[in-house]
Amino acid sequence: MKKRVYLGEFEELVLLIVAMLGEDAYGVKITHEIIEQTKRNVRLNQVHSSLHRLEDKGMITSKMGNATHERGGRRKRIFTITAFGQQTLKEMKALRLHLWALLPPSTKIIEA
Amino acid sequence: MSTIDPKPSPPRWATRILQWYCAPHLIEEIQGDLEEEFDFQVKQVGITKARLDYIRNVVGFIRPFAIKRKNKSTVNNYGMIRSYFTIGWRNLMRSKAYSSINIGGLAVGMAFAMITGLWIQYEMNFDSFHKNGDRIALIMKNTLYNDERNTQDATPFPLQEELKSNYPEVKRAAKVSWSNEANLKVGDNSINKSGRYVDPDFLEMFSFPVIQGDVKTALKDPKSIVLTESLARSLFGYDDPLGKIIRINNRHDVQVTAIVSDVPANSTLQFDFLGPYEFEAQNSDFISNNRTNWGNNFLMNMVELKEGVSMEAFSEKISKLNMEKDNTLKNQFLFLHPLEKWHLNNDYKNWVNTGGRIEYVRLFGIIGIFVLLIACINFMNLSTARSQKRAKEVGVRKTMGSQRTQLIIQFLSESMLTTFLAFLLALSLITFLLPSLKEFGFENITLSYDNGFLLISGLAVCIATGLIAGSYPALYLSSFSPEKILKGIFKRGKNPVTLRRVLVVSQFAVSMGLIVSTTAVFQQVNHAKGRSIGYNPDNLVSVTATRELYLNFGALKDELLNSGYIEAVATTSSPLTSVYNKWSDFSWDGKDPNSDIALEALMTEWDFEKVAGLKFKMGRPFSIEHATDSNAVILNESALKVIGYKDPIGRTMKSGNREIIIVGVVEDMVMLDPFKPVSPGVILFNAQAVNSILVRVKNETDLQNTLAVIDPIFKRHNATQPFNYSFVDDDFNKKFALENQVGKLAGIFAALAVFISCLGLFGLASFMAEQRIKEIGIRKILGASVLNLWRMLSSEFVVLITFSLLIASPITYYFMERWLQNYHYRTELSWWVFIAVGSGMVVITLLTVSYHSVTAANANPVKSLRTE
Numbered sequence: 002m003k004k005r006v007y008l009g010e011f012e013e014l015v016l017l018i019v020a021m022l023g024e025d026a027y028g029v030k031i032t033h034e035i036i037e038q039t040k041r042n043v044r045l046n047q048v049h050s051s052l053h054r055l056e057d058k059g060m061i062t063s064k065m066g067n068a069t070h071e072r073g074g075r076r077k078r079i080f081t082i083t084a085f086g087q088q089t090l091k092e093m094k095a096l097r098l099h100l101w102a103l104l105p106p107s108t109k110i111i112e113a
Numbered sequence: 114m115s116t117i118d119p120k121p122s123p124p125r126w127a128t129r130i131l132q133w134y135c136a137p138h139l140i141e142e143i144q145g146d147l148e149e150e151f152d153f154q155v156k157q158v159g160i161t162k163a164r165l166d167y168i169r170n171v172v173g174f175i176r177p178f179a180i181k182r183k184n185k186s187t188v189n190n191y192g193m194i195r196s197y198f199t200i201g202w203r204n205l206m207r208s209k210a211y212s213s214i215n216i217g218g219l220a221v222g223m224a225f226a227m228i229t230g231l232w233i234q235y236e237m238n239f240d241s242f243h244k245n246g247d248r249i250a251l252i253m254k255n256t257l258y259n260d261e262r263n264t265q266d267a268t269p270f271p272l273q274e275e276l277k278s279n280y281p282e283v284k285r286a287a288k289v290s291w292s293n294e295a296n297l298k299v300g301d302n303s304i305n306k307s308g309r310y311v312d313p314d315f316l317e318m319f320s321f322p323v324i325q326g327d328v329k330t331a332l333k334d335p336k337s338i339v340l341t342e343s344l345a346r347s348l349f350g351y352d353d354p355l356g357k358i359i360r361i362n363n364r365h366d367v368q369v370t371a372i373v374s375d376v377p378a379n380s381t382l383q384f385d386f387l388g389p390y391e392f393e394a395q396n397s398d399f400i401s402n403n404r405t406n407w408g409n410n411f412l413m414n415m416v417e418l419k420e421g422v423s424m425e426a427f428s429e430k431i432s433k434l435n436m437e438k439d440n441t442l443k444n445q446f447l448f449l450h451p452l453e454k455w456h457l458n459n460d461y462k463n464w465v466n467t468g469g470r471i472e473y474v475r476l477f478g479i480i481g482i483f484v485l486l487i488a489c490i491n492f493m494n495l496s497t498a499r500s501q502k503r504a505k506e507v508g509v510r511k512t513m514g515s516q517r518t519q520l521i522i523q524f525l526s527e528s529m530l531t532t533f534l535a536f537l538l539a540l541s542l543i544t545f546l547l548p549s550l551k552e553f554g555f556e557n558i559t560l561s562y563d564n565g566f567l568l569i570s571g572l573a574v575c576i577a578t579g580l581i582a583g584s585y586p587a588l589y590l591s592s593f594s595p596e597k598i599l600k601g602i603f604k605r606g607k608n609p610v611t612l613r614r615v616l617v618v619s620q621f622a623v624s625m626g627l628i629v630s631t632t633a634v635f636q637q638v639n640h641a642k643g644r645s646i647g648y649n650p651d652n653l654v655s656v657t658a659t660r661e662l663y664l665n666f667g668a669l670k671d672e673l674l675n676s677g678y679i680e681a682v683a684t685t686s687s688p689l690t691s692v693y694n695k696w697s698d699f700s701w702d703g704k705d706p707n708s709d710i711a712l713e714a715l716m717t718e719w720d721f722e723k724v725a726g727l728k729f730k731m732g733r734p735f736s737i738e739h740a741t742d743s744n745a746v747i748l749n750e751s752a753l754k755v756i757g758y759k760d761p762i763g764r765t766m767k768s769g770n771r772e773i774i775i776v777g778v779v780e781d782m783v784m785l786d787p788f789k790p791v792s793p794g795v796i797l798f799n800a801q802a803v804n805s806i807l808v809r810v811k812n813e814t815d816l817q818n819t820l821a822v823i824d825p826i827f828k829r830h831n832a833t834q835p836f837n838y839s840f841v842d843d844d845f846n847k848k849f850a851l852e853n854q855v856g857k858l859a860g861i862f863a864a865l866a867v868f869i870s871c872l873g874l875f876g877l878a879s880f881m882a883e884q885r886i887k888e889i890g891i892r893k894i895l896g897a898s899v900l901n902l903w904r905m906l907s908s909e910f911v912v913l914i915t916f917s918l919l920i921a922s923p924i925t926y927y928f929m930e931r932w933l934q935n936y937h938y939r940t941e942l943s944w945w946v947f948i949a950v951g952s953g954m955v956v957i958t959l960l961t962v963s964y965h966s967v968t969a970a971n972a973n974p975v976k977s978l979r980t981e
Contacts (some may be wrong), residue, residue: 031154045150046173049143053178065142071152075145094132 005056008089014104015051016060016090020082027066027077028052052080060086121160123151123167131171143174158339193519194526201527208499209905211876215495216531218872220538222488223574225865227543228550228568229481231558236474239379243320245417248284250424250449252276254435255464258442258697258711264461267410268447269435270394270403273312282427285417287312288390288607292383294330294657294837298360299348305837308386310393316371318417319382319493326371335391337370344385344561345372354363361388362660365396381455396690407439416449424449443709457800463563472935473855480862485574487866490616491584491873492535496528496612498880500586507590508598520591530582532575539571613877614913618891620870621917626925627863628950633929633942634856637788640940645805647749647791648784649726652816654808655688655840656827663803663832671827674807678819680809681723686716686802690844692794693804694782699754699795701766712752712981713794716802725782732762732777735798737774743798747777747938752793768797787848788936796925807841816840871961874910878962882906882969890974899970906966907959914958918951 008016018034019026032048055061066077082090105111128144135143146155147170154163157315203211216976220435227833240246252272254265277286290310297304313332316323316339324342331339338359354369361367367503375659376383390412394400403409418427428448435445446464455606460469507520515523543560560567596899656662662669673679687693697711704710730750735742746768748761758764761775779793820838827836882889897905926942933939 027151028142032150044173045146045170046176046179049146049174050176050178062537072145072149075141076149077145078142 006060006089008058008060008093011047012051012055013090014092016055016082016086019052019055019061019080020087023081024079026080031080056080057084059083060089065103085086089103119157119789121152121163123148124164127168127171128616131174131358132884133775134175135179136181137181143179147171147174169239194522197523198530200523201530203957204503204527204529207371211499211879212531213493214872214876215492216535216538218869219488219492219532219535219578220868221865222485222869223535223539223571224542224546225489226485226574227539227560227567228480228546228558228573229477230570231560232483232563233474233478234567234654235379235558236457236470240452242377242380243452245318245320246452248418248422249318249452249844250416250418252416252431252447253450253461254410255446255448255461255745257707260708262463265410266413266450268412268414269407269410270400270412271405271407271438272414272434272447275434275438276414276431277314280427280431282418282422282430283416284419285314285318287315287318287415287509289315289382289413289415290390290393291413294822295386296362296659297344297348297386298363299357301350304344304347304384307383308380308388309384310388310390312351312390314417315387315415316373318415321373321376321380324372324374326369328371331371331387332387334368334370335389335395336365336367337389337392338367339373339387340369340372341373341375341385343375345369358749364660365392365816367392371605376433386447406433408442416666423788424451425619436907454750458836473851476855477858480627483627484862484866484869486624487620487873488869489578489581490620491575491869491876492532492578493585494613494616495876495880496582497585498877499656500524500590504588504590504593504598507586507593508595511591511595512599517591521587523588524591525580525583529576529579532579532582536571571642617870617877617910617913618920620866620873621914621958622921622924624866624870625868625918625921625950625954626928627859628953629921629925629946630854630929631859631863632946633933634852634859635878635939636940636946637933637936638852638856640786641852641938642849643672644783644787644938645728645780646787647728647780650689650842650845652810652812653724653819654688654810654823654838655841655844656688656806656808657837658684658803658806661831662806662827666803666806669806669826669830672829673823676822678811678814678822681720682808683717683719683721683724684800684803685805685807686714686799687784688805688839688844689782689784689807689841690848695792696768698769699766701758702764703757710755710793712755713792715784715794716796716797716799718798718800721796721807724809726809727782728780730778730780732775734777741774743775744771744773745776745798746773747779747796749779749781749791749794749796750794751781751791755793771799787845788938790937825867867957874958875963878906878910878965882965886969886972886977889969889972890977893974894978899967902970903963903966906969907962910958910962911955914955915951915970918947918954922947922951 014035015031018031018038022030022034028045028049030047031052032043035043052061052063061080061082063078063080066079068074068076074079077105131144131147132140137580148166149169150170154166157163158166205216243249251266252268254268256263256265273286273288276283288311292307292309294305294307297306311332313330316328326339331337338361339349340354348354348359349357354372357369358366372753373387393405400411403411431445432448434447436442453468457471457474458466458468460467471891508519510523540560547558547560610960663684670682673682692712692713692715694716695711696714699710699712717735719735719737722729727734727747732747734747735745739745746766748756753761757764758775761778763774763776765772765774767773781940782794783791784794785792808823810816821895824836885906889906892902892905926947929942933942
């Protein structure tokens, strides 16, 4: 049986953002999106490193985009989520919901 | 005027750092992202902060994922590498003659270089087995006699006691005698062996392993003796030797108190047995009379200092000890000669250590390296020449998809394979050669495969040679584009040819230097051998005198003379090839009272002039007809010069208080170093000082026959002790042993160098002739004669050799002049040697090269032009 692949919290975040941004998912954009959505102080290198790991794990694939006039004419690497990535996200969400459902009622009240 | 604001840009140096570390396949996106982020930050926070942020980002990307290069291929190379070896092997096999020349030459060079390495290792490790070796020293003495600064190893008897009891720096001290031959007898078993008399501390100072007995007490009792294992075995067989009694020189009984292992060959101190010095002192009137005399130097004193004591400081401290103890002594300065220097640095000139054997170690080290260098050069030369043939192979390989690195690996591994074969061959050559090199001073050298240093350096040479030899095809040939090579546009550069010329020139320069040096060494030996030595060493037998022979000398002499084979017999105080006595108590009219001149003294009796064949310059020999001749003296020419009498015959001089009359002057006798001037010496009449008996055999008689006749005569008068003799001419020739050995070795190396160089030349010439085969064909068709072609093909080599002669001559001249400076009595380097060696080299070169040039020139042009 193939070893199960787990995601870290930050990786999950990056993966979700990649899925969210669609065709526009590349390094700088992803970083800015994370900062905007979470108000966390995230740096480019952390995101790049995370994207690398996700690609190694088979959650995302990448291809070079077209050259533009920005960035000194350099191409962007565009990331896309794979079916496996989507599947993993769904499983994680399902697991969370399941666990939420199992919480004692008092806790739910506090949360609410 | 309006200025356009330049677009703000990130710091360039940071970008450069990024470009340096970042993996090429990631650089585009990362750099792009960073620049976009920078532009974004400029708008947000301004240019300065944006720049800082950029730098922070560049540093932040120093992470494994960004640095790690993408693996180009993960293909298994095993099969490819195996194919390299197969191809390499086939290449060797395809041209067997060339391969064997190449590998054989390198192997011979390596073998000899390794033998030299072994020898050097052996010499450098001399005496290194003593645990306290770094603290042991021999006390030596600088003297000033006859205005000459000399250094001697003899020191007086009381020195040891003084040092041991009054100097806290000294841990142990021992008097040590020179090697003495003694007769040892157990029952009927009688052997002559050489031993030393030493103080009890000796065994603890030095680390000669004691097998049986107590180190501390073994030499305490004067009547004790310590034997080496093999001596004990030959005296007592398999019986326990400890406590057994041995009779020494048929006079004294001593008891065996300890057994030491046999003294290793790499020990300066050699002995078969050790006796207590006290034993020697009690049995010699001379020694017991000098127990407190600081002026008589007749033994060696050795000390072991305490840890942390500096030898230099202690030398300084005891320097004037002799003169302090006896204020009549002048100009004697003691110093320590450390154990590490005994073997290799044992020469003193003008009170300064001038090296000694170490010079030869260095010399042969250099020669060994040169021979190795020649062999390696050869190998590279031939390999590069051959590899040009493989340009097409490179082209084909490249078209088939070989990468440059693969080609480099291929050629390097191939030449490495070849050098490794040579290395294996060299190892077996050494094993095969060593036994036959015994007579050249290599008898103690063995090749053991656990000699890590040697094997590692051998392998290092292998790899280095392989790398350099392989680098031409590996780096040069592989750099061409395949279509050029395959189309044949590929042109051989000038570089390899020039390089090869330089290599050939340096090879022959070294060979030439070695040959000239060898010739000079032998010239020097012959020069010294040819000098007049003042006596006739041929047909002269020197017998070691024993007590019995001394007592029976009168009858012995009569019987020898009556045998009909013997011309004359005489006793002497020392054999003719050494001097045992040197005295400074002579005086004469007009001697400067402040001068301290010592004269060598030889004591003998009637007939000595006939025995030795003395050459008289003036006066007459001792004669039985002159009653007063017991007080007569014969001077040598040097002594006459020192004494300065105008008309010496009949004049008197003094030995101590005894008046002696000069009756004759003889030509200087070379009894010591044949390369040095003869010291002033006198021949005194004294029939009691007998250490040798000299026997002159009649000229026309057969020496072996005579020995058979005189042997029983000696036996009759020397019943209990063996008959020990040597031929004086042999003894004299032994004085040239070192020079002869050096000459022979240099000769071997020179022959080797020439041989290897010629092998290389042979291979090279064959290759060059082959390369020009079409040219030769065309020239022949156009009417060139065989002679023309031969001259064309050979002339280049002759020019090269001449050039190497011009380089080698001045260098060799300089070094050989310097070597000759070591000798007082020396030959001149003559220019004709250089000319002779040079023309010899040219002839050898022509012979080597001609084989190929003549073959090529004679070949049918039709054949050579039709091939393609």
